Amino acid sequence: MTRLPKGDYLTEEKSSNGNYTLKAYVTSGGATTGYAVRGELVYNKEKKSKTVYWNYRESAADIEWIDNDTVVINGHTLNIPNDKFDFRHN
Numbered sequence: 276m277t278r279l280p281k282g283d284y285l286t287e288e289k290s291s292n293g294n295y296t297l298k299a300y301v302t303s304g305g306a307t308t309g310y311a312v313r314g315e316l317v318y319n320k321e322k323k324s325k326t327v328y329w330n331y332r333e334s335a336a337d338i339e340w341i342d343n344d345t346v347v348i349n350g351h352t353l354n355i356p357n358d359k360f361d362f363r364h365n
Contacts, residue, residue, distance in 0.1 A: 279302070279313055279326055279329055280302045280313070281300060281302075281313075282300030282301050282302035282311075282312075282313050283300060283301055283302070284298070284299075284300055285299040285300060285301050285312070285335065285336050286298075286299050286336055286338065287299065287338070288338040288339070288340060288346075289319075289340075290340050290343050290344075290346070290355075291340060291342070291343055292343040293319060294318070294319060294320065294343065295316055295317065295318065295319060295346075295355055295356070296316075296317040296319055297314055297315070297316055297317075297327075297328075297338050297340075297346050297348065297355075298314070298315045298317060298324075299312055299313070299314050299315075299328075299336030299338060299348070300312070300313045300314075300315065301313075301333075301334050301335075301336075308331075309331060309332045310331075310332065310333060310334040311329065311330060311331045311332070311333060312328065312329075312330050312333040312334070312335070312336050312348075312349065313326055313328065313329050314326065314327050314328025314329070314336070314338075314348050314360075315327070316355060316356060318356070325356075326359075327353060327355070327356075327358065327359045327360070328348050328351065328353065328359070328360050328361075329360070329361045329362060329363070330349060330351070330360065330362045331362050333349060335349075336348060336349060337349055337350075344356075348360075
């Protein structure tokens with residue numbers, strides 16, 4: 276997931292304890308492929324980030340933090356910081 280396109284910024288939500296921010300971006304592969312959403316987890320205190328979400332045929336992002344370490348993005352639950360969702364492998 277390190278070679279995915281950055282995309283255009285959509286939205287972001289910060290965890291309730293402020294440790295993480297999940298930023299969502301939409302990408303377009305052009306005329307031959309549909310939109311995809313990329314979710315980037317930002318470690319706020321460490322100033323680093325990584326991609327944790329990649330799903331095809333989406334153009335919007337609904338992000339909800341359930342608790343300090345659990346986030347739901349477009350219906351997919353991730354236990355942060357270890358879980359990832361990549362439609363190509365699920």
